[in-house]
Amino acid sequence: MHTPKHATTAPKASPNRFWGWLLIALVIVVIDQASKIYMDSTLLYAQRWPILPFFDFTLLYNPGAAFSFLADGAGWQRWFFTAIALVATTLIVYMLRKSPEQKLFCSSLALILGGAIGNVIDRIQHAHVIDFLLFYWRDWYFPAFNIADVAITCGAILLILDEFIRLRKSKKRKE
Numbered sequence: 001m002h003t004p005k006h007a008t009t010a011p012k013a014s015p016n017r018f019w020g021w022l023l024i025a026l027v028i029v030v031i032d033q034a035s036k037i038y039m040d041s042t043l044l045y046a047q048r049w050p051i052l053p054f055f056d057f058t059l060l061y062n063p064g065a066a067f068s069f070l071a072d073g074a075g076w077q078r079w080f081f082t083a084i085a086l087v088a089t090t091l092i093v094y095m096l097r098k099s100p101e102q103k104l105f106c107s108s109l110a111l112i113l114g115g116a117i118g119n120v121i122d123r124i125q126h127a128h129v130i131d132f133l134l135f136y137w138r139d140w141y142f143p144a145f146n147i148a149d150v151a152i153t154c155g156a157i158l159l160i161l162d163e164f165i166r167l168r169k170s171k172k173r174k175e
Contacts, residue, residue, distance in 0.1 A: 017100035021110040022093075028114025032147040033121060039132040048134070055135050060144045061128040085120040089113060104162040111155030118148030 043049060043059035050056050092113045096106055122129040131144035 014100070017106075018097050021096045021100060021106045022113075024107070024110040025114035025117065028111060028148070028151045029118045029121070032115070032118035032151070035147050036118075036122065036130040036132070040130055043132070054137055055133075057132050058134045058144060060131045060134075061126070062131050062144075063128040082120055082123045085116045085123075088116055089120075092116075102162075104158060104165070108155045108158035108162060111151040111158065113155075115148035115151035115155065118146075118151070122148075 039057060039059055043057065045059055045061070048056045048058045092109045096109055096113075100106055119129050129146065129148075131146050131149075133146060133150075134144045135142045
């Protein structure tokens with residue numbers, strides 16, 4: 001009995017999966033930018049719009065990185081963080097193209113990619129990132145953030161989870 005050639009070879013990664021991951025990143029960028037445009041046109045700078053006893057919308061501008069890291073720089077940080085994000089974008093697109101069939105890994109990369117691009121758009125257009133999500137409890141405030149930051153954080157968590165799962169599978173195979 002003859003076995004078809006395609007039955008004995010590993011399945012090739014579908015180029016559609018790669019484009020699917022890029023589509024997820026694009027959706028993140030669109031949601032992020034739409035929310036920033038809305039908040040920037042609705043609120044005045046530093047205005048707070050109470051939503052819950054521990055959450056407000058507030059319009060803030062961050063010229064630095066996460067937690068306002070290097071926010072007091074003389075402007076060079078805009079291009080520094082833009083360059084880092086563009087290098088990361090290139091690397092992420094390469095990894096998505098290389099292994100689009102790894103669902104958890106690529107989900108995490110797509111989220112990080114969408115978030116990074118969303119914040120780069122802000123840096124290029126405005127020289128700062130627009131933040132508007134503010135969580136707090138009494139006198140304690142978490143730094144304001146945006147949808148891009150949420151996507152990057154969720155992507156980083158999924159990336160760590162993917163690595164733990166990969167290490168666990170590798171350990172089981174060795175046993």
